Amino acid sequence: MSELLVLKDVVVSYGAVTALKGVSIKLNEGQIIAVLGANGAGKSTMLKSISKIVPLKEGKIFYKGKEMASLSAHDLAFQGISHVPEGRRVFPTLTVEENLNLGSYGARKRLLDEEVEETKKWIFELFPVLAERKNQLAGTLSGGEQQMLAIGRGLIAKPTLLLLDEPSLGLAPILVKEIFNAIRKIHEESGTSILLVEQNAKKALAESDYAYILETGKISIEGPASELAGDERVKAAYLGGSAVTKKE
Amino acid sequence: MSIILEQLLNGLTIGSFYALIALGYSMVYGVMKLINFAHGDLFALGSYLGYTLLVWSAGAVSQRFGLWGGMAAALLFAFFAVGCVGVLMERVAYRPVQKSGRLPLVVSALGVSIFLENLIMAVWGPRYQAYPASVVPTYTISLGWFHITSMQLFILILSFVLMLILYYVVQKTTFGAAIRATALDKEMATMLGIDVGKITLFIFFLGPALGGMAGVMNGMYYRQISFVMGWNYGLKAFTATILGGIGNIPAAMLGGLLLGLVEMFGAAYISSAWKDVFTFLILILILIFRPTGLIGEKVAEKV
DSSP: OOEEEEEEEEEEEETTEEEEEEEEEEEETTOEEEEEOOTTSSHHHHHHHHTTSSOOSEEEEEETTEEOTTOOGGGHHHHTEEEEOTTOOOOTTSBHHHHHHHTTTTTTTTSOHHHHHHHHHHHHHHOHHHHHTTTSBGGGSOHHHHHHHHHHHHHTTOOSEEEEEOTTTTOOHHHHHHHHHHHHHHHHHHOOEEEEEESOHHHHHHHOSEEEEEETTEEEEEEEHHHHHHOHHHHHHHSOOOHHHHHO | OHHHHHHHHHHHHHHHHHHHHHHHHHHHHHHHOOOOTTHHHHHHHHHHHHHHHHHTTTTHHHHHHHHHHHHHHHHHHHHHHHHHHHHHHIIIIIGGGGGGOHHHHHHHHHHHHHHHHHHHHHHHOSSOEEOOGGGSOOOEEEETTEEEEHHHHHHHHHHHHHHHHHHHHHHHSHHHHHHHHHHHOHHHHHHTTOOHHHHHHHHHHHHHHHHHHHHHHHHHHHOEEOTTHHHHHHHHHHHHHHHHOTTOHHHHHHHHHHHHHHHHHHHHHTOGGGHHHHHHHHHHHHHHHOTTOSSOOOOOOOO
């Protein structure tokens, strides 16, 4: 397995606030990697730094072994990186289908029209509700449906690497389950590598191969997901396991 | 009956000018959230550029290409020249201050407006200029009781064709969806691989270009042009934009045509001296009672 994405000592700051203080992570091709952490730990910033939405202050990011310094943010879709951002950010006054189609905009030069159509069919199988509502305005969808649309919009570009930012945020438990099932299915059926940022540690660890825990801009713990799920520190802080022992 | 029809035609004609200018306001507002106060002066600039081409060396263009050929040349020249001025304006006056927020942008736009107005005065002089009668068609088409000047017919057809093309591009193509997506969320659009810089460039070309073309049509229609005309038309078209709903392309077209009709019927049945009053009364009423415009209503975003 070759290294698909490597972050090396990445530092990002917003004015005086340093959001990432030297973060290093690694993702091999075909893996699902989870990055867990509380609100404000820098998880979204990390994904935005990969997408080049926020500039690096220090450090390097390698994608397929090459540094991405010379690329612009709008080149990444062509390079095979799809970012499904926090809060879905579907275009509310565009129809569901228009939203989906735009997902392939940056990738249209490397994809055939038939490939896009085929992928769209697959997305409609994953999320049948999108097919039912394809002519509806995206703003009229429920939160869960918008999340499905956002994921579908990321998938239609047939990405090598899918960045998922808190896909379960604000969803009812039954929808959370559905979204995580979909993530597993996407990985199984397309082999896409996934970098999953989550607050729902339990679910995220169950789906991923390896995990990092981000605390106020630094990686505090890392390891295979199954190990982390049993780690006392992780249990205490993120799985709500030993709150009582902590008190003593 | 004939006065109603006549005012309907007049209203639609002047409404087409407003609509074409309003489109520029609306598109620029969409991608930059800026009311481009210089837009009316770009319209005036188009008017003067078309005029210059047509009177250049005693109307050589019209003599060479014929009446309609000359008009087409003037329209195309204004379209491309004003489009380029629009792109230049974005580079010089808007992009450098964009990060400072919306107020500096508006101030910069007012600055461009004053600059353009005075530039026109400095180049062409403060007096009225007139499109000579020899470069525009002056005959009237009559079908029984129905009369329409060939100029009116030409303006109506050209404006509607332009609006239909624009409507199709923006609402029905993937490129148009990319434009609408950029207007809604630039960062997200970028993440999908949309080059927001290119979209902005396109908008700042096309908006002013359409305005410049409307300027030439206006000059051909009224024949008389002045360096201050941009302010008045700019305000009227701005009202049309608000009336329809800003940031929405079909709304700008509707607002422009509607405003032209209101003005002309108001002028015919109430008083022509009150023409401008109707416009600004509409602006005030719409801002108070329906600030999103007639069809500019946004779908609530569920979170």
